[in-house]
Amino acid sequence: MNKLEIIPVGGFPEVREGADIAALFLEAARRSRVELADRDVVVVKQKIVSKAEGRLVRLADVEPGRDARKLAEAQGKDPRLVELVLRESLRVVRAGHGVIITETKHRLVCANSGVDRSNVRRGYAALLPADPDGSARRIRRELEEATGRKVAVIISDTFGRPWRRGQTDVAIGCSGIDPLLSYLGKTDRYGYELRVTEPAVVDEIAGAAELATGKLSRIPAAIVRGAAYARGERGVRSIAIEREKDLFR
């Protein structure tokens, strides 16, 4: 195996609706004197993609319904925010201790359907992109057209885990990379089939990128160079847990 590099790409301007994320990325990379290479994985944080896609909602415009008001009261939350959380969700997975875990319309399982007010101007909340795999695809195509390189794109967000404190960045959308690196049917050197057959490389890459970008500095993107992955176009949505195998339903 080879050495990996994770290169932070910062210096983006404030991203507004209609902004061209691929162009902003390339401009920022140029200023940092970084050039894309074949098989680079470009990781872009969800928040700037949501902003570019106009997924900011003014809370004053949100009319909370009965379910949202009830849930907001029980969890000590703003009912307008909870209304957005419910609108973005297929179902509430769990609620308690001020945390609402939902399954989103994209079949992501996360707190508050990914709806969030941090790094957004006051009075607004950001929703996740409507189709994060599609967002990744558009950004990848534009990067490839502009540079002539074959690259992959991951849109990342920060999720908590039900079984451990702390949060890690994971992939919510991807393009040009298969979410899993399959070892199905491969055997170890004792002849046993491997127990771990499908490392979720998109999530490991999203988490690795977070190590180079952090939360406070204005670095909404990174390049992960040297990771082994398979090219593919089925997106993060394809690794949502099968409902019949979901032990936590």
Next chain:
Amino acid sequence: MNKLEIIPVGGFPEVREGADIAALFLEAARRSRVELADRDVVVVKQKIVSKAEGRLVRLADVEPGRDARKLAEAQGKDPRLVELVLRESLRVVRAGHGVIITETKHRLVCANSGVDRSNVRRGYAALLPADPDGSARRIRRELEEATGRKVAVIISDTFGRPWRRGQTDVAIGCSGIDPLLSYLGKTDRYGYELRVTEPAVVDEIAGAAELATGKLSRIPAAIVRGAAYARGERGVRSIAIEREKDLFR
């Protein structure tokens, strides 16, 4: 933020009970012409630590009890293996579709209490180290004494997730690094307190290391260089979810 590097360290011999993991790592690094630097994080896969600590059990010596036989039958598993899974666990979290999720004695939540037959000689199963934080501490101290560098050590294993297909490497033990990078009380540039306050850097680093080591090649360790983290000694055990906040209990 700075660039990160992830350097695979392979070429270990077969690890036997009593082996000195720190010495084997330094020998392998020397052959690869890699020198440890201050603040490097050395990630070591659980399996070689378990082998060095004599945590292999011969299945023929295991007498399955009534609970193990029942659970093994329901899940289509070897009753001797299930007996080990139960012995290593505090409780069974969920069981179904041939998967047994437990909370281990170290308060890890994972499949089969981490008991596993891959990359182990036939007829044997490997248990997790009895105290992975302690294992990490011993390896770190020895690395620091041998090199004069201040480093951190993470013991990693591969866990599935209840909410998504695929597996990622996470930390099961650590030393010289605090598991979380706290942003508590920090505000974004709009003056809001950050929603994400505690990135689990140990898990992001363990996952990043997996990208450089893979599952098949004989690379049981990696160096992650350039990651921001706080030095600390409370271990992975300290980020087990508080029981009263566990929404999945």
